[in-house]
Amino acid sequence: MKVLGLSFGRKMKCGEIMVKEALFKAKEAGADVRFINTVDMNIQHCKGCGACSAARDRGKEVKCIIKDDYEILEQAVLDADAIVIAAPVYAIAPVGQFKNFIDRFGPSRDRAALLAEQDKRKKEGKPLLDERNFKDRYVGYISVGGASTQNWVSLGLPSMHIFGFSLKMKVVGQVDAYDQGRKANPLFDEELMKQVGELGKRVTEAVGKPYDEVEWFGEEGTCTVCHNNLITVGKSTTVECPVCGIKGKLSIVDDEIKVEFSEKEQKRARNTDIGLQEHYEEIQGMIEVCVPKLMAAKDTLPKMLEKYKNFEEEINK
């Protein structure tokens, strides 16, 4: 069983120390462990070229065409059975390098699209996609913040969940390690070190378990699926978990806010087969609407675009 530890923070600083502690406990629980610090890696941002998904849909292996260190991380993630990730909070949300990785990994590794393509290849007897795309994987998140208050790390943990959606990874637990500034070193906080160690043990022990048998490790949170406290509130009592994309009913009982998510909604959260399939069908539907529109306008659209192509000339007229 392979457990991968990733830190997107500085070398031998908070995130790295906490992930290494998680790996020590993962090893004790029987895992083969590997650690990567990404800070000096060159992971450029997605340029939106679509080459990765085009390759997938044209019978090839999924591959990003940007030549940098992305593939090292991508392969490490695909190889792993379980992953513990620490990302520092920069400007209230996880550091940009982490998001750069997700933007390239997520859309190209969309499980629903990969499954549809794999079925097609099986029927046509074509070379199959990498089986690592289809295995169950377990993940634990550690958000690292310097500020002493949680409201300066509010988008840390919720945003980290985007990492595992596309490959339907099971989130085993999470640790909100804020207040690192005053702590000086996570090693001075025994309770925190215990928590991250336990996270490493839990992700290891989760490997191979059916997802609904994995016990959550961390605070319960308002959302019963992702256990985060981020809720989108409009004018009605129907609210939404922006992490899972599911609707719930808000009520106030004895001055306490409660949000109930029906079984049906919980089953269509973003990191479920139903949720991923919904999004896949939405994209297919989008293509069906958009392509005929473009075909019908193939003579008129280039003329409409002239003004925007020659922007500098036009704006200075």
Ligand SMILES: Cc1cc2nc3c(=O)[nH]c(=O)nc-3n(C[C@H](O)[C@H](O)[C@H](O)COP(=O)(O)O)c2cc1C
């Ligand atoms: C550019 C920058 C922005 C930061 N923004 C925040 C922030 O919004 N909230 C916070 O709690 N800490 C913030 N920090 C502090 C880091 O989260 C903190 O130093 C953390 O320990 C970094 O992780 P590392 O020790 O693993 O490198 C910021 C640090 C940097 C360099």
